[in-house]
């Protein structure tokens with residue numbers, strides 16, 4: 001399995017800024033065959049950047065898309081419109097769940113729509129600080145995972161990537177703190193247990209599970225060295241060229257160890 005380093009640019013950069021940043025990234029990024037580097041710009045930048053990107057070096061992800069292909073859905077962009085523009089789509093990010101009211105049911109439909117349109121969904125799961133405090137972490141992850149994968153058949157499971165992002169560890173969250181290695185390990189094991197439960201024993205080992213939350217070039221190596229962590233979903237640090245490149249280099253070092 002490759003190691004995935006995914007940069008989620010969130011709502012940052014104009015199209016022009018995104019294009020300049022991508023240009024610099026493409027020049028600075030080492031090309032490792034076993035590391036899949038992905039960047040997720042704003043929707044408006046996807047089309048121009050898809051013409052600019054060198055897909056041998058880096059791939060594009062959308063940060064969101066709508067589950068119906070066409071129709072009266074004012075303001076939405078569909079997976080069918082993004083087909084061949086992006087290779088991946090982040091789905092069910094906590095900012096969409098918590099700020100924009102995205103439900104497990106919507107996430108489920110989006111995961112199905114992504115697969116239908118040959119876009120790899122990166123399904124995000126993760127608990128709030130309050131849910132962790134109430135001891136609900138396992139139930140929240142279970143509900144989000146089973147909910148999100150509700151329309152994914154046995155044959156389709158290997159088209160899915162899971163990302164564990166505890167909301168309390170995301171840098172933009174008030175009072176965010178870095179997740180402990182044990183917390184991440186526990187969550188990654190749990191995610192695989194649930195996948196095995198639903199899809200049959202042994203299926204989960206081939207499904208990439210990423211971690212996200214305050215990742216930077218100093219902690220990336222330690223996170224990636226955890227058994228069962230197959231990559232990172234990077235927010236703030238992906239907007240800083242040297243940081244993002246160093247995270248990719250850290251991934252290569254861990255693979256070579």
Ligand code: 13P
Pocket residue numbers: 008093165169170171172212213214215233234235236237
């Ligand atoms: P930070 O890396 O800024 O904590 O963001 C994490 C995230 O939400 C990536 O999707």
